[in-house]
Amino acid sequence: MAPLKVTKICCLGAGYVGGPTCAVVALKCPHIKVTIVDFNQARIDAWNSPDYNLPIYEPGLEDVVRQARGRNLFFSTNVDQAILEAELIFVSVNTPTKKSGVGAGFAADLNYVELATRQIARVSTSSKIVVEKSTVPCRTAESMRTILEANSKPGCRFDILSNPEFLAEGTAIQDLFAPDRVLIGSLQTPEGKSACESLVEVYNNWVPKQKIFTVGLWSSELSKLAANAMLAQRISSINALSAICEATGANIDEVSNAVGMDSRVGPKFLRASVGFGGSCFQKDILNLVYLSESLHLPEVAAYWRQVVEMNDYQKRRFSKRVVDTLFNTITGKRIAVLGFAFKADTGDTRESAAITLIRDFQAERARISIYDPKVEESQIWQDLQEASPTVPLVDIQKNVTITHSVLEATRDVEAVIIATEWREFKLIDWHAVYAQMSKPAFLFDGRLLVNPDELRQIGFRVSVIGRGETL
Numbered sequence: 001m002a003p004l005k006v007t008k009i010c011c012l013g014a015g016y017v018g019g020p021t022c023a024v025v026a027l028k029c030p031h032i033k034v035t036i037v038d039f040n041q042a043r044i045d046a047w048n049s050p051d052y053n054l055p056i057y058e059p060g061l062e063d064v065v066r067q068a069r070g071r072n073l074f075f076s077t078n079v080d081q082a083i084l085e086a087e088l089i090f091v092s093v094n095t096p097t098k099k100s101g102v103g104a105g106f107a108a109d110l111n112y113v114e115l116a117t118r119q120i121a122r123v124s125t126s127s128k129i130v131v132e133k134s135t136v137p138c139r140t141a142e143s144m145r146t147i148l149e150a151n152s153k154p155g156c157r158f159d160i161l162s163n164p165e166f167l168a169e170g171t172a173i174q175d176l177f178a179p180d181r182v183l184i185g186s187l188q189t190p191e192g193k194s195a196c197e198s199l200v201e202v203y204n205n206w207v208p209k210q211k212i213f214t215v216g217l218w219s220s221e222l223s224k225l226a227a228n229a230m231l232a233q234r235i236s237s238i239n240a241l242s243a244i245c246e247a248t249g250a251n252i253d254e255v256s257n258a259v260g261m262d263s264r265v266g267p268k269f270l271r272a273s274v275g276f277g278g279s280c281f282q283k284d285i286l287n288l289v290y291l292s293e294s295l296h297l298p299e300v301a302a303y304w305r306q307v308v309e310m311n312d313y314q315k316r317r318f319s320k321r322v323v324d325t326l327f328n329t330i331t332g333k334r335i336a337v338l339g340f341a342f343k344a345d346t347g348d349t350r351e352s353a354a355i356t357l358i359r360d361f362q363a364e365r366a367r368i369s370i371y372d373p374k375v376e377e378s379q380i381w382q383d384l385q386e387a388s389p390t391v392p393l394v395d396i397q398k399n400v401t402i403t404h405s406v407l408e409a410t411r412d413v414e415a416v417i418i419a420t421e422w423r424e425f426k427l428i429d430w431h432a433v434y435a436q437m438s439k440p441a442f443l444f445d446g447r448l449l450v451n452p453d454e455l456r457q458i459g460f461r462v463s464v465i466g467r468g469e470t471l
C-alpha cells in the first residue's frame with residue numbers, strides 16, 4: 001500500500017505541545033499547510049497577535065512562528081473546518097489527572113481526548129490519519145478507533161497512530177529541531193504501516209530516518225509513560241540521597257557527579273532539587289500507578305507511587321528545614337521566594353514546587369515576597385488560591401507580595417529561598433541583597449545555584465539542598 005503524501009495537517013489543541021510541535025512541522029515542511037485549532041479564543045488570539053505576544057514563553061518559539069505564520073501555519077478556532085480539510089490530525093489536547101469519579105487522583109481524564117475523537121468522526125467526510133500526540137494510558141488508541149469506526153461516514157477510514165511527544169519545556173524548540181528520537185506506534189497491518197510511513201515522511205523533512213523509531217501502538221503509548229516515570233525516578237533517587245547527604249556531611253553534587261560518571265548511569269537528570277514539578281511527571285506516574293493497579297499488579301503500583309511520595313517528602317523536608325533553621329518559627333517573618341515557575345526558561349507554573357513551599361510558609365503565617373522573571377502576576381494569585389481553596393484571596397494577599405525584581409523581593413527579609421534555577425539568579429549582586437536584609441541573613445538554595453562559600457564570606461547563613469552545614 002503506497003503511503004499517502006500528506007499536504008494538510010490539523011492539530012487539535014494549541015497548548016504547550018500542540019503549539020510548538022506543529023509550528024515546527026510548518027517551519028520544516030513549507031509544502032504542508034498546518035492549521036492549529038483550539039476552542040479557547042484567547043489562546044488563539046494570542047497565537048495570532050500582531051506583536052507576537054504568544055500564549056506561552058519558550059525560547060526560539062517566536063522566531064519559528066514569525067517565519068511560518070501566514071505562510072503555511074495558521075491558528076484558528078474553526079475546529080470543524082480544519083478537521084474537514086486535513087488528511088492527518090494531531091490530537092494534542094490536555095489529559096489531566098481525574099479529579100472525581102473512578103480513579104480520581106490517579107487516572108488520566110480522557111474526556112478531552114474522547115470529545116476530540118467524536119468531533120473528528122462527526123465532521124470528517126474523507127479518510128484521515130489520526131495521531132495521538134497527548135500522553136494517554138496504554139490502549140487508548142483502541143478506544144479512539146472504536147469510537148471513530150462506530151461513527152464514520154461511508155467511504156471514510158481512520159488509521160490511528162501513537163506519536164508521543166518528548167519535548168521538555170524551556171528547551172522545546174531545540175528538542176523539536178533535533179529530537180533524541182521520534183516514536184511512532186501503529187497497528188502492524190498493511191494499512192497501519194502505510195499510515196505510519198506517511199507520518200515518517202513528514203518528520204523525515206528534518207529528522208534523520210535512523211532517529212525515527214516505529215513500533216507497535218501499545219509499546220508506543222507505554223514508552224511515553226515509562227520515559228517520564230524513569231526520568232522522575234532519577235530525580236527522586238538523587239533527592240532521597242540528598243537527605244542522606246544532609247544528615248552525614250556528604251555533598252550531593254559530588255555524589256551525583258561520581259555516580260553519573262559511570263557511563264551506564266550517565267550524568268543527566270541527577271540534579272538534586274527542592275522537588276520536581278511540571279504538568280506531566282506526577283500526572284504520568286500516577287497514571288502508571290493506576291494502570292498497574294487495574295492490571296492487578298499492586299507491587300508495581302507501589303514501586304512507582306513511591307517516586308511521587310519521595311517528591312512530596314522532599315518539598316516538605318525543605319519547608320521544615322527553613323522553619324527549623326529560622327529558630328523554629330517563621331510566624332510574622334519576611335521570606336523572599338525567588339522563582340515561581342516549575343523550572344527555568346518557562347512561564348509554566350503547573351505543579352511548581354514553589355507553590356507548595358509558599359503554601360507551607362503561609363500556614364506558618366510568614367510574610368512572603370515573590371519574584372519570578374516570567375510568570376504573570378495573575379497566574380501566581382490563581383495558583384496560590386488553588387493551593388489554599390478555603391482561604392479568601394484577600395487574606396492570602398495580606399501576607400503575600402508579588403515584586404518585580406530580586407532587590408525589591410529581598411528588601412528587609414530574614415530569608416531568601418531559591419526555588420527556580422533562573423539564569424538571572426546566578427548573576428545576583430549578593431552584596432547588595434545582604435546589605436538590605438535583616439540580620440542574621442539566611443539563604444536557602446533549593447536548586448544548587450549559588451556558591452555557598454562565597455556567600456558565607458559576605459555574611460549569609462547558607463543552607464543548600466544535599467549539604468549538611470548551615471553556617
Ligand SMILES: NC(=O)C1=CN([C@@H]2O[C@H](COP(=O)(O)OP(=O)(O)OC[C@H]3O[C@@H](n4cnc5c(N)ncnc54)[C@H](O)[C@@H]3O)[C@@H](O)[C@H]2O)C=CC1
Pocket residue numbers: 012013014015016017018037038039040043079092093094095112115116119133134135136165166167168169279280
Ligand atoms: N506540557 C508538556 O511539556 C508536555 C505535554 N505532553 C502531553 O501533551 C498533552 C497536551 O499537553 P499541553 O499542551 O501541556 O496541554 P495544554 O492544556 O497546554 O493544551 C491543551 C489544549 O487543548 C485544547 N483542547 C481541548 N480539547 C480540544 C478540542 N476538542 N479541540 C480543540 N482544542 C481542544 C485546550 O483548550 C487547551 O488549550 C497532554 O496529554 C500532556 O500530557 C507531552 C509532552 C510534553
Ligand SMILES: O=C(O)[C@H]1O[C@H](OP(=O)(O)OP(=O)(O)OC[C@H]2O[C@@H](n3ccc(=O)[nH]c3=O)[C@H](O)[C@@H]2O)[C@H](O)[C@@H](O)[C@@H]1O
Pocket residue numbers: 135165166167168169170228231235268269270271272273274275276277278279280281342343344
Ligand atoms: O511529558 C512531558 O511533559 C515532558 O516532561 C518532562 O519535561 P518538563 O516537565 O517540561 O521538564 P524537565 O526538564 O523534565 O523538568 C521537570 C522537573 O524536574 C526538575 N528536575 C529536572 C532535572 C533534574 O536533574 N532535577 C530536577 O529537579 C525540573 O526542575 C522540573 O521541575 C520530560 O523531560 C519531557 O521529556 C517530557 O516530554
